Amino acid sequence: MRNDPPRVQPLDYPSAMEDLDRRLVGLLLADGRMSYTDLGKATGLSTSAVHQRVRRLEERGVVTGYTAQVSPDALGLPLTALISVAPFDPSAPDDVPDRLRHITEIEDCHSVAGVESYILKVRVSTPGDLEDLLARIRSAANVSTRTTVVLSTPWEGRSASAAAGEVS
């Protein structure tokens, strides 16, 4: 694989997180409504200890919130696409995200290193809606677009962090 040069510091990056914290995060990723009591049973900790740790995780910004997982299909948004955008005028100040933020069909907005400046993930109902959306994006941000249609999604949102909470 890779020829590891010796590291100056044998540290793991910011990730100074204990094993218990990782387990808790993993459990909350799997079920964000789990009670502190149940989290305690699953980790062997007392309810109070879990409460403390989860609160700290929230304060440290490791856990930023909780949300329902919703099926776009069931919501009538069966068409997903990835859109690369490039500004028509590269000399203009780059406020593309600000100009696009109000467009709710855009689920993700990444600034990327490459020929194009941003990659968006969008969800719509029909090809016609996609056509409309592209027009809105182009005119709102003065960009050209290159669209890749998603055919299917074997998996999504699997939070790499979940590996941290795996049962060993």
Next chain:
Amino acid sequence: MRNDPPRVQPLDYPSAMEDLDRRLVGLLLADGRMSYTDLGKATGLSTSAVHQRVRRLEERGVVTGYTAQVSPDALGLPLTALISVAPFDPSAPDDVPDRLRHITEIEDCHSVAGVESYILKVRVSTPGDLEDLLARIRSAANVSTRTTVVLSTPWEGRSASAAAGEVS
């Protein structure tokens, strides 16, 4: 924008979802730990009614679960990349997702229409880890890769569905 031909059926697609359901989904997207009591207060429904509707939303597969939102940065995974993969041998049966599923760094896996077959979203700690990951992906699935590094993410996971739950 687009020249709408008259629709054969003036239906809204599968989305036969009432306004109340949309509001509930929106609220649960914003706070997945909200209690039925509070959901009731927010929608003007009784606790029981909320309970019924949320249960039905879960049964219908609209709400598929609940999860904590976790900051990859805080977890020590500050480097995100999008990887397009294309099979070396296009005649071989396409079991790329199965071959990649065990690689936990891969958060999303989309099958796409385009020159390349799949687009992956991955998270790692360092460029070195990305290098390793790419090698593992290539050898596990016998594919070539094209990697786009994410510089920053103005927003992510904004669930287009949230628009449904907006305050009018």
Next chain:
DNA sequence: ACTGAAAATCCCTTAAG
């Protein structure tokens, strides 16, 4: 389908060791 209330349960919080 929603309301309202009652019952049972569970949860959070605090305190003390």
Next chain:
DNA sequence: CTTAAGGGATTTTCAGT
């Protein structure tokens, strides 16, 4: 971090409309 316990809130059910 644990145990213990109080008080409170929440889930869940059920009958009624």
